[in-house]
Amino acid sequence: MADPTPVLPLSHHQSLRERIVARLRDAIITGDLAAKTRLMEPELARQLGVSRTPLREAIRQLEVEGFLTTVPRVGTFVSEASARDVEETYAIRAVLEGLAARQAAENPEPAKAATFRAILEELARKTADYRVYHEAAGRFHDVIFAFSRNQRLRAMYQSLSYQVTRFRSLSLAVGQRPEVSLREHRRIAAAILSGLGGEAERLMRAHIEGARAVVRQHIAPAHENAGHGSGAKARSTKRRRG
Numbered sequence: 001m002a003d004p005t006p007v008l009p010l011s012h013h014q015s016l017r018e019r020i021v022a023r024l025r026d027a028i029i030t031g032d033l034a035a036k037t038r039l040m041e042p043e044l045a046r047q048l049g050v051s052r053t054p055l056r057e058a059i060r061q062l063e064v065e066g067f068l069t070t071v072p073r074v075g076t077f078v079s080e081a082s083a084r085d086v087e088e089t090y091a092i093r094a095v096l097e098g099l100a101a102r103q104a105a106e107n108p109e110p111a112k113a114a115t116f117r118a119i120l121e122e123l124a125r126k127t128a129d130y131r132v133y134h135e136a137a138g139r140f141h142d143v144i145f146a147f148s149r150n151q152r153l154r155a156m157y158q159s160l161s162y163q164v165t166r167f168r169s170l171s172l173a174v175g176q177r178p179e180v181s182l183r184e185h186r187r188i189a190a191a192i193l194s195g196l197g198g199e200a201e202r203l204m205r206a207h208i209e210g211a212r213a214v215v216r217q218h219i220a221p222a223h224e225n226a227g228h229g230s231g232a233k234a235r236s237t238k239r240r241r242g
Contacts, residue, residue, distance in 0.1 A: 020050060020058035028067050028078055029166045030131055031173070035080040039068070065162055081166065083219055089163050090212035094205045096157050097141060101188060101204040102197040104147035115143055116189040123182050130172040133181075137172065138165060140185055144192070144204075171214040184210070 014022075027033040045055050059076055062068040066085075070076045104112075119140050126133040145154045157164075172178050184207040191200035 016050060016054045017057045017061070020048060020054055021061050023048065024058060024062060025065070025067060025162065028062075029162075029169050031169065033078050035078050037078045039076045039078070041076075067162070067166075081170070081215075081219055083216065085163070086167065086212060086215050086219060089160060089167060090208055090215075092160060093164060094208045096153060096160075097144070097208060098201040098205045100145045100148040100150065100153055100157070101192060101200040103150055103153075104144045105192040105195050105197040105200040107147060107149050109147055112147055113193055115147075116193060119143060120182075120186060120189060123185060127178040127182055130169070130178050133178045134165070134169045134172045137168060137181060137185070140189075144188075147192070167215050168211070170218050171211045174214050174218060177211075177214060180210070181207075 024033065033039075039059070041052055041055060041059075045052050048055065059068055059070070063070060063076075067079055068076055069079045119136065122136050123133065123140065126136055145157055148154070172181065184203065188200060188203045188207060191203055
C-alpha cells in the first residue's frame with residue numbers, strides 16, 4: 001500500500017497576495033524600498049509579474065501594518081518611521097522581552113545550552129553583513145520567548161514583530177552595531193543559562209535601550225532637517241509678505 005500523501009505546511013499555501021506582502025515588507029525592512037519612496041503600481045506589478053488586483057490588496061494590508069501610506073490623489077509611499085513610533089515600540093519591547101528573558105532563565109530546559117550555542121555561533125559568522133545578521137538576531141529573540149513558555153507573552157510580542165524587525169534593521173546598519181549586539185546577546189544568553197532571571201531581564205532591557213538610542217539618532221536628523229526646511233520656508237514667506 002502506498003504511503004499517504006504528506007500534508008504540506010501552510011507556508012506552501014500562501015496566496016499570491018500574501019507572497020506580494022512578504023516581498024514588499026522585506027524590501028521595506030531591509031531598506032531596498034526606502035522611506036518616502038513612491039510606489040508606482042504599473043511598474044511594480046510588472047517587476048513582480050502580477051496583476052494590479054492582488055498588488056492593491058497587498059498594499060492595503062501593508063497600510064494596515066503601518067509600512068505604507070496612501071495620500072488621496074497623490075500616491076502611495078513607504079511610511080517614514082517617526083520618533084514617536086520608536087519610543088512606543090521600544091518601551092513595549094523592553095517590558096515584554098525583559099520579562100521573557102527572566103522567565104526563560106527561570107524555566108529549566110535541557111535544550112537551552114545547545115540552542116544558544118548554535119545561534120550565537122551563527123551570529124558571530126554574520127556580523128560583517130547586517131542584512132543577514134538581523135535575521136539571525138531576530139531568531140535569538142524568538143528563542144528566548146520560546147524558552148519563556150509564556151504563550152500569551154509571545155503572542156503580544158508577535159503583534160509588534162514586523163515593526164520590531166524594521167527598527168532592528170535600522171539599528172544594525174549603523175557602524176559596528178552588529179559586533180556590539182553580539183556581545184550583548186552573549187551576556188544575555190549566559191545569564192539565562194545560569195538561571196539568573198533578574199540579571200537576564202536587566203541585560204535585555206539594557207540591550208533594547210541601546211538599540212533604541214541608535215535608532216533615535218538615525219531618525220532624529222531627518223525630522224530636524226525637515227523642521228529646518230519648514231522654518232526657512234516660513235521665514236521666506238514672511239519676508240515676501242512684509
